[in-house]
Amino acid sequence: MQSANMLLRKIVRSSVLPFAAQYGMKKDLFPLSRMLSLSLCLKQDKSCEPSEKLDLDEWKKVMKSGLQEEVSETVSEPEELSSLAAARQTLEMWRLAGRAVPDNISEEQLKTFMECPSKSAKKKYLKYLHIRELHKKSDKRKMDEKRERRLEAQDQASNTDETKKNSFVFLSSSAMDKAYHWRAAQSMIFGQPLVFDMSYEKEMSVREVTNTVRQLVLSESCNRRAVDPFHIHFCNLKDDSLYHREFIKHYKEAWGKLLITVTDQCYTEIFPKDKLIYLTADSPKVMKKFDHDKIYIVGSMVDKSIKTGVSLARAKRLGLETAALPLEKYLLWNTGAKNLTLDQMMHILLTLKDTADWRKALEFVPKRKYCGFVNKPVKELKKTLDLINTLRLGKRREQVENQFAKNHPKK
């Protein structure tokens, strides 16, 4: 009986194995099997053609062979694709073609992608997602490396098993936070107000608003760390506006505990008009010195397209005084717009407030935007610049006239 059983098992096993080899393998290890068969036929080729002649179209055979199964799969799928799936497929092809496309894309992003009005808008959006993905990946990698290093260091420390004692006074980060909060609270009572005008939502795209809020978060944090912080006012901030939602995204529950004043009122309703100064790069007036009795207003706006005069128009409408930073006076401007980011403005204003030193304050202007500080009186510099220009222009004018005469000979 036992022996009969064994025999049966043997039969079953032997019949199962080739079966598995035929179907199971093909499904799971498909590329492998194809490679195997390929190398087999290669050998055959070599054996029958020893002259090593190349078959130049062999790649086509390879590409076509083994595709029959896949073809039948595609046929069985429904032909009509939803627009989302179609978009996903287009993306897939773009990725295969080597374009800047993110590896993973969420449903929401895919919808935004489809809503892009033009081809170039689509490309831009994908590139943005792609770069963001790359950044995230590299950040994650760095974090992992850091964690590993830390764990290693901990291991080593536990090995030596020696708690070092030193005589420094220990300052925990929470203690620092407390100190900062204390200062900020003081500024809420005694500090000089600084207003951020949050009335530009209509002028901005969603991404510009996001950027604005990020810059504001940075400004707030650097203000908190300052020796003598401003009392920050977010004016014209409507509940459930895009600004508001973005703030909550950033701060989460800390939003309610920030030591700043948030209001949907306009600054003109809170402060006397004659004390307000609207800071805008378009202003014809140049700021001479920082006034501790005035209330400065900064427009919370990131302007990626060219919308000159928007904040100046605001100030004109309300009849406020305006001022621009004296960038020209202190810096030899090189390239870039004169409008600075909100956190740069914050740094500059804080430094001015503490030191009244323009050079020190204007260190916060990005280095790429200027060649250096003006060391001679501006008038002198301008004279030499004018001289250079007239010399150069004079020459060029001659050149242009010669060129013109050449192109348009008199008849």
Place this chain on the structure above:
Amino acid sequence: VQPPEKPLQAEEWNKLREDFQLPEIFEEVMLNSMIRCNSPIDVAKSLLTHLAKRNGDIAYNVLVKYLTLCVQQGQVAEIRDVYDIMKVRFKILESGAYNLLIKGLSDSDQWRMALTLLEEVKKIMIPSRTCYESCIKAASRHQEMKLAFELYHEMLAKDVVPTLDVLQSFFNFSRGMKGAELQKQLFGILLYLRENQIYPHKTFMRSIKLWFESIPGGKWRGNLTNIKDSGQCPVCKHQLEDSNLTEEEYSNLSERIIRDVIHGTDTFRKTSPKEFEAFQRFVENRLPFDIVIDGLNVSHMRSRKMQCENLFDAVNCLAKDNARLLVLGRKHMLMNSSNWKQEIMKEMQNKADFFFAENISEDDAFLLYATLRSGKHCRFVTRDFLRDHKACLPDSLTRHLFRKWQRGHQIAFSSVFSQQPALRYDCVVQTTGDTWHIPYKDVFEEKYSYEVPRKWLCIHQK
């Protein structure tokens, strides 16, 4: 890397690949340089074979590169093979591959296949202009003008802008062909040029001329000519269209300028409502002017002279024949300074009306308003091209109107007070039925957007 000259064996490719710094992208780089050097296709094939043997698969981007090489050399059979492979491999292709396939096939005797491919593209996206271009050219090359025009209209309907090349090919391939329908279509292209203010280049112009002269029984004659300042064609003595806008166009344009340029999203950006009202009142009381002058612009004409002297010269020069002048300026001009002498300013104010805007307001907007309000005869003086104001207009139609009006009404001073008169005639393709006048530029890329060509093709029926 230098591509090899002959097909290589697998081992040889392997060696090359190992010697390359970045083996992962070896194939791509190699194929790129093959495309650049236009290597024989067999070399590329041997590389693909090597790839297929090693990986059992060839990546999509490598296939597209190979396809580029095939298209470049017009290897139709190969293109078809690659297409067959791609079609089986991938459900859809992306635009780059489609462009290549259509371009490659349309140049061959299998051009009809390019058309079916175009249909395939349409299912997933709007075909690119090169796709249409290839198909249209292929169709017209094979004298299927009807089909070509169908594609052309489809393209326009999808807001795909045709290249001048496509338009030219219509004229080239219709030469000597009969048919009222065809003629109508080609006239339609000329009207398309007119509506979009496009000027053909010299070779395109020649194609147009040859086509006209080849119409059987049409008796058309074409001559190259320069139009006189009066707007008369020296060849056929025909008077060209006036540069003036129609009543409707004119009122449309002035409305748009007030709405979009002066007020825009916020009146405060360029002026203030109070100031604008004051200006409106000022202008209405003194209408109509003959010439409106941008004072500050004119005053910067010659840098060696005092600014108010420059302005003074300009005003004197223009104040002939009792012309009513309006000079627009800013308030700072009224302050006595090294550049603005008050005696001269006083004297000028006897000869012309002056309006001084706030120093931070934009006087150009006032310039446009005052000129448009004064009526069609009124012209304005500035060297500014007013591009920023044109850009404030929302649609291309109004922008074209603005350009036309500007051409007809702007007086520009070049360096030394030689007046460049506003053109009296309109510089666009135009017809009266038995004549056509077509402005053209000498070279393909010559001409700035503010310049108009001075050379014309005159076509008339004998």
